[in-house]
Amino acid sequence: MNKLAVKNNSLSLDDDSLSSVDYITSHFPVIIIGGGQAGLSVSYCLKQQGIAHHLFEKNRIGHDWRSRRWDSFCLVTPNWQCKLPGFPYSGGDPHGFIPKDEIVKYLEDYAASFDPPVSEGVGVEQLRKNDEGVFEISTRAGNYTADQVVIATGGYHIPSLPRMAERLPADIVQLHSSAYRNPDSLPEGAVLVVGTGQSGCQIAEDLHWAGRQVHLSVGSAPRSPRKYRGKDAIDWLDEMGYYAIPIHAHPKKERVKAQANHYLTGRNGGHEIDLRKFALEGMKLHGRLADIQGATFAFRDDLKANLDNADAVSQSIKNMIDQYIAREKIEAPVEPQYQPPWTPADDSPPLDLLEAGIRSVVWATGYRADFGWVEVPVFDGRGEPSHQRGVTPVAGLYFIGLPWLHTWGSGRFAQVGEDAVYLAEQLMKAASHKARPG
Numbered sequence: 001m002n003k004l005a006v007k008n009n010s011l012s013l014d015d016d017s018l019s020s021v022d023y024i025t026s027h028f029p030v031i032i033i034g035g036g037q038a039g040l041s042v043s044y045c046l047k048q049q050g051i052a053h054h055l056f057e058k059n060r061i062g063h064d065w066r067s068r069r070w071d072s073f074c075l076v077t078p079n080w081q082c083k084l085p086g087f088p089y090s091g092g093d094p095h096g097f098i099p100k101d102e103i104v105k106y107l108e109d110y111a112a113s114f115d116p117p118v119s120e121g122v123g124v125e126q127l128r129k130n131d132e133g134v135f136e137i138s139t140r141a142g143n144y145t146a147d148q149v150v151i152a153t154g155g156y157h158i159p160s161l162p163r164m165a166e167r168l169p170a171d172i173v174q175l176h177s178s179a180y181r182n183p184d185s186l187p188e189g190a191v192l193v194v195g196t197g198q199s200g201c202q203i204a205e206d207l208h209w210a211g212r213q214v215h216l217s218v219g220s221a222p223r224s225p226r227k228y229r230g231k232d233a234i235d236w237l238d239e240m241g242y243y244a245i246p247i248h249a250h251p252k253k254e255r256v257k258a259q260a261n262h263y264l265t266g267r268n269g270g271h272e273i274d275l276r277k278f279a280l281e282g283m284k285l286h287g288r289l290a291d292i293q294g295a296t297f298a299f300r301d302d303l304k305a306n307l308d309n310a311d312a313v314s315q316s317i318k319n320m321i322d323q324y325i326a327r328e329k330i331e332a333p334v335e336p337q338y339q340p341p342w343t344p345a346d347d348s349p350p351l352d353l354l355e356a357g358i359r360s361v362v363w364a365t366g367y368r369a370d371f372g373w374v375e376v377p378v379f380d381g382r383g384e385p386s387h388q389r390g391v392t393p394v395a396g397l398y399f400i401g402l403p404w405l406h407t408w409g410s411g412r413f414a415q416v417g418e419d420a421v422y423l424a425e426q427l428m429k430a431a432s433h434k435a436r437p438g
């Protein structure tokens with residue numbers, strides 16, 4: 001079995017370093033898998049409690065923010081929600097939205113602030129639990145064991161592309177939103193963006209602002225107001241207690257997990273995204289993609305319904321805020337009722353990519369999780385881990401960072417820290433239970 005050399009909290013496989021290591025081990029009381037905000041938060045909490053552990057990160061700390069977001073990406077959530085345990089946002093713009101490089105720096109600074117015991121560049125390839133109840137962890141750097149394991153690998157692993165993407169003519173460049181960087185990285189000409197979740201809308205805006213002719217296939221994602229009646233909608237919802245609602249108390253219960261994120265942006269200080277305004281400025285909107293035949297894309301005739309639905313959700317958020325303001329007798333500026341500035345035709349005719357000069361397609365069609373390497377019977381019929389606030393029915397196995405693990409903010413900066421504090425308590429209780437004689 002390979003052994004990891006642990007020195008000054010970092011791991012090395014370099015044989016030359018073995019002469020100077022402090023100790024060599026292959027067993028850890030706790031192993032954390034994944035070094036994003038979720039894994040780091042758990043490591044911080046365990047370090048505070050003096051619980052020995054080790055963290056394996058396949059790439060580098062903050063990998064997803066650094067390598068899977070476009071250049072102009074800014075947080076959609078306000079900076080004050082960056083409140084990882086022991087490291088709240090301390091910059092001068094709590095109601096702003098930091099850009100990608102600052103998000104990465106926030107995570108790097110967080111790690112530097114407490115020096116987690118991490119090995120970067122070491123992906124866990126297999127996780128099993130043996131007959132003695134010990135977890136076995138296989139990595140490129142060797143095999144390790146642990147009493148307890150926290151899986152903090154996020155929920156966005158594999159770009160989700162419709163199989164019909166395979167039918168696209170080879171001379172049209174196609175890429176997933178996680179691979180999109182900036183307008184100049186795409187071939188000249190018009191661009192089709194498929195999908196109007198947060199990524200699709202923001203990428204369409206990025207291209208539109210750069211002067212590219214954008215075609216956008218609009219799905220059923222809802223939209224959110226940004227600033228409303230003097231405050232960011234997120235600030236209002238926070239004040240109203242929405243983010244404190246645990247999933248089991250949410251009116252939609254588990255179904256809320258499947259809900260697409262509301263589209264809006266933090267770019268240029270933050271603003272809402274109204275696709276109708278883009279249409280007025282020349283962006284070509286289409287319904288949901290239905291089929292591809294050669295270079296011809298067919299769309300459903302649902303553009304009007306999708307835009308109306310997005311507006312209705314935005315209006316319902318405004319209504320909730322209005323009711324709260326009235327109930328609490330808060331002094332807040334009044335805003336005019338939203339009037340749709342553009343209305344589409346009832347049908348969405350097919351689009352010939354070549355005729356429209358479209359040379360590239362960006363698939364902003366989301367992600368799926370891949371826990372295929374977790375060979376522990378902990379998954380439900382949909383392949384999702386079963387858990388109560390991250391604590392699985394398999395003793396010693398935990399998840400963190402998943403959307404709606406506990407609350408709205410569990411899969412975001414906002415509340416992953418609260419989940420980490422909770423899980424660290426569970427890990428500590430389990431460890432002390434195991435240590436108790438007899």
Ligand SMILES: Cc1cc2nc3c(=O)[nH]c(=O)nc-3n(C[C@H](O)[C@H](O)[C@H](O)COP(=O)(O)OP(=O)(O)OC[C@H]3O[C@@H](n4cnc5c(N)ncnc54)[C@H](O)[C@@H]3O)c2cc1C
Pocket residue numbers: 033034035036037038039056057058059060061062063064065074075076077122123124125152153154155156198199373400401402411412413414
């Ligand atoms: C486009 C987009 C925009 C978002 N915008 C916001 C926002 O504005 N505000 C907000 O709060 N949240 C936002 N989120 C949600 C969320 O904050 C991010 O997805 C965040 O990256 C989740 O952090 P995490 O630590 O749970 O997972 P990740 O950041 O995905 O980190 C997981 C880490 O695990 C590593 N890993 C994976 N598999 C293994 C393995 N087998 N072994 C070892 N390591 C492994 C990866 O390399 C990665 O570094 C956004 C998400 C997306 C996709």
